[in-house]
Amino acid sequence: MTNELNKGAILILSGPSGCGKSSLLKKFYENFTNYYFSISTTTREPRTGEIHGTDYFFASKEEFEIDIQNDNFLEYAKVHNNYYGTSLKPITKALNEGKLVIFDIDVQGHELVRAKLDAITTSVFITTPTLSELENRLNKRDLDAKEIIQNRLKNAKIEIDSIDKYDYLILNDNLDEAARQFISVANVALIKTKLFNKARIIENWMKN
Ligand code: ADP
Ligand code: 5GP
Numbered sequence: 001m002t003n004e005l006n007k008g009a010i011l012i013l014s015g016p017s018g019c020g021k022s023s024l025l026k027k028f029y030e031n032f033t034n035y036y037f038s039i040s041t042t043t044r045e046p047r048t049g050e051i052h053g054t055d056y057f058f059a060s061k062e063e064f065e066i067d068i069q070n071d072n073f074l075e076y077a078k079v080h081n082n083y084y085g086t087s088l089k090p091i092t093k094a095l096n097e098g099k100l101v102i103f104d105i106d107v108q109g110h111e112l113v114r115a116k117l118d119a120i121t122t123s124v125f126i127t128t129p130t131l132s133e134l135e136n137r138l139n140k141r142d143l144d145a146k147e148i149i150q151n152r153l154k155n156a157k158i159e160i161d162s163i164d165k166y167d168y169l170i171l172n173d174n175l176d177e178a179a180r181q182f183i184s185v186a187n188v189a190l191i192k193t194k195l196f197n198k199a200r201i202i203e204n205w206m207k208n
Contacts, residue, residue, distance in 0.1 A: 008036075008095040010117060011189045012103045012110050012166075013182075015126035016156030017080075018138035020172040021104055024126065027179035028102075032186055036094035037102045041067065044082035047143045057087075075105070075112035080151055084109070095120070100190055107162040114165075122189035124182065125166040129173045131156070 015021055025037070041057040043064050052058050059067075064083045067073060076085030086103060094101045103113065110123055128134040134156055138149045163169055168185050172178040 007120065007195070008097065008099040008101055009189050009192065009195055010095075010101050010103060010113065010121040011186055012105060012113060012121060012123040013126060014105060014107055014110050014123070014159070014162075014166070015172075016128075016134055016159055017152045018134055018141060018156075019127045020137070020175060020178065021126055023175055024170075024172065024179050024182050025102070025104070027175070028182055028186065031179075031183050032100075034098070035100045035102055035186070036090070036097075038086050038091055038094075038104075040084050040086055040105070041073075042082055042084045044080070044084075074116065075109045077106055077108035077112070079106045079108070080148070080155060086113075100186060107159050107165070110162070110165065119194040120192070122168075122185065122192065123166045124168040124170055124185050125163045126170045126172055126178070126182075127156075127160065127163075129171050 013021055013025070029035075039053065039055070039057060041059050041064060043059055043061050044056075046052065046056070046058050050056065061083065064076075064085065067085065067087075068076060072087055072089070073085040074088045074091055076083060078084075084106065086105060086109065091101055103109070105113070113121055114123070128137060131153070135149070135153055138144065138152060144152070168181075170178050170181050170185075
C-alpha cells in the first residue's frame with residue numbers, strides 16, 4: 001500500500017505542560033514503529049535529565065534568531081517566555097520516507113502547521129481531567145520552580161480554550177487508557193483519504 005501513499009503524515013500532540021504528553025509518548029513508542037518524533041529547538045534551560053539532541057536541541061536566543069532569519073523553521077512560537085521551534089529539514093525527510101511525524105507543540109504551533117500542511121495533519125489535544133490535577137502533576141513532577149509552575153498553569157487556562165480546533169481530545173486520567181486512545185489516533189492519522197494518490201488507487205483498482 002505504501003507506493004499508493006503520496007507521503008507520510010503529521011500527528012500533532014498539544015496540551016498543557018504536565019498533562020502527561022511525554023508519559024503517553026513513551027507508551028506509544030513501545031507500540032508503534034513507523035514514526036519520527038520531531039525534536040524541537042528551544043531556548044529554555046534543560047531540565048534535570050534532559051538530553052541535548054534527544055529531548056530538545058537547546059540553543060541560545062541569538063542562535064534561535066539566526067535560524068528564524070534563515071527560514072529554518074516550519075513553525076516557531078514563544079511559549080512561557082522562551083522560543084520553541086520545529087526545524088523543517090528532518091521533517092521533510094521523514095515525510096518523504098512515508099513516516100508518521102509526531103510533533104509535541106503548543107496551540108500556536110498547531111495553527112501554523114495547520115495553515116501550511118492541513119491535508120496531511122491530524123491533531124490531538126491532551127489534558128488532565130481537571131485544572132487541580134494538572135497542578136498536582138506539575139508539583140509531583142518536581143522539575144520546575146514554583147513561579148514557573150504558576151506561569152504554566154496560567155498558560156494552561158488559555159490553551160484549554162483551543163480544544164475545539166483539534167481533531168481529537170484525550171483526557172489523560174488513566175495513563176494506559178489514554179495511551180490506547182492515542183495509538184488509535186496514530187493509526188487513523190495514517191489512513192486519511194487525502195494522504196493517498198487517488199489516480200494511482202483508481203488505476204490499480206480498475207485493472208485488478
Ligand atoms: P508533559 O510531557 O505533558 O509535560 P509528563 O509526561 O512529564 O507531562 O507528566 C507530568 C507528571 O504527571 C509526571 O510526573 C508523570 O509521571 C505524571 N502523569 C502522567 N500521566 C499521568 C496519569 N494518567 N495519572 C497520574 N500521573 C500522571
Ligand atoms: P516544555 O518546556 O514543557 O518542554 O514545553 C512547553 C510547551 O512548548 C509545550 O506546550 C510544548 O508542546 C511546546 N513546544 C515544544 N516544542 C515546540 C515547538 O517546536 N513549537 C511550538 N510551537 N511549541 C513547542
